[in-house]
């Protein structure tokens with residue numbers, strides 16, 4: 186086994202020399218980064234929220250908003266209600282249990298306030314639809330004991346730590362069983378480009394300034410196609426992710442060949458179409474910004490609960506460019 190790894194390693198070095206000048210999008214082994222120096226880039230963790238937990242005191246409670254395809258209307262204030270999250274499409278999911286739709290007053294907020302009633306989640310939090318129940322329970326426990334942290338612990342990425350300590354094991358188990366039954370629909374589109382529309386952070390996500398472009402500069406920038414619909418917790422709003430040219434091809438190579446050889450090919454553990462196997466979570470078709478944040482957090486060791494050991498080996502040699510590429514490619518796959 187050791188010998189095999191060594192042989193593969195030597196092959197990589199030899200081939201790398203031959204292809205050192207070739208563009209990163211061409212075939213051949215993926216060049217690994219230095220295993221030590223890595224710092225999490227601030228741009229992967231957008232937030233303009235204050236650390237205090239009540240950022241929405243001025244929400245409008247009069248204007249009735251509508252979204253395409255939904256026969257109901259809600260105010261922005263209702264969209265910010267943590268104990269009665271708005272449900273635009275009640276027919277799109279089974280009846281949800283109490284911890285999901287109501288939570289427990291005063292502080293244990295309903296999961297659906299952030300993760301949405303159908304578990305579609307949002308880039309700043311996480312998809313829960315279709316995650317194994319056992320995995321959901323384990324992650325909430327890891328948030329609770331803070332073995333799962335974020336490489337950049339800005340609001341809102343610390344909210345699960347606070348909440349996980351408030352939810353009872355029974356509430357988490359009920360919510361986990363519910364979300365595990367649901368199916369994810371991909372809502373993102375990937376654009377490879379040298380530039381990205383000018384943008385700024387609004388709340389917890391980037392949104393377009395309205396005019397002009399700026400260089401992509403190695404970043405992965407995900408934005409809702411309609412910021413107002415995102416703010417109204419519309420589970421059908423679509424998101425676009427800009428990444429540098431060549432990212433999808435590079436991502437495909439990393440995913441299929443494995444960043445450190447075939448044993449780290451993502452399908453080895455996440456299943457043939459990255460749809461998950463047993464307690465290993467599905468990753469196909471999820472928000473690229475979420476996926477990137479997780480890869481970065483494994484890489485810095487901030488996410489280091491006991492079950493994450495296999496991932497630490499996977500990301501050890503990955504550069505930021507590799508992670509951006511892998512997140513974009515995995516996010517572009519169909520989740521079912």
Ligand code: HEC
Pocket residue numbers: 284285294295296297298299300309310311312313316320321322324325334335341342343344345348352356357360361466478
């Ligand atoms: C205030 C918003 C909020 C609420 C309410 C909330 N979460 Fe979260 N949750 C988050 C955020 C933000 C993340 C992403 C953390 C990160 O990226 O590190 C997250 C991540 C998760 C994850 C990790 C998913 C993965 O793929 O690893 C699980 C599991 C989870 N939440 C379960 C729950 C459950 C169950 C509830 C309700 C009992 C709940 N959450 C309520 C904000 C919330």
Ligand code: HEC
Pocket residue numbers: 323439440443444448449450451452453454455465466468476479480490492493494495496499511512515
């Ligand atoms: C040796 C097994 C193994 C391989 C290979 C592997 N993973 Fe994982 N991965 C896991 C396990 C196990 C977890 C769950 C970790 C936990 O419970 O905290 C995970 C979690 C993740 C997560 C977090 C998912 C979430 O919902 O938060 C991402 C993202 C991820 N892997 C991406 C990848 C990518 C991309 C590759 C290929 C480059 C890959 N993984 C290869 C075992 C593996």
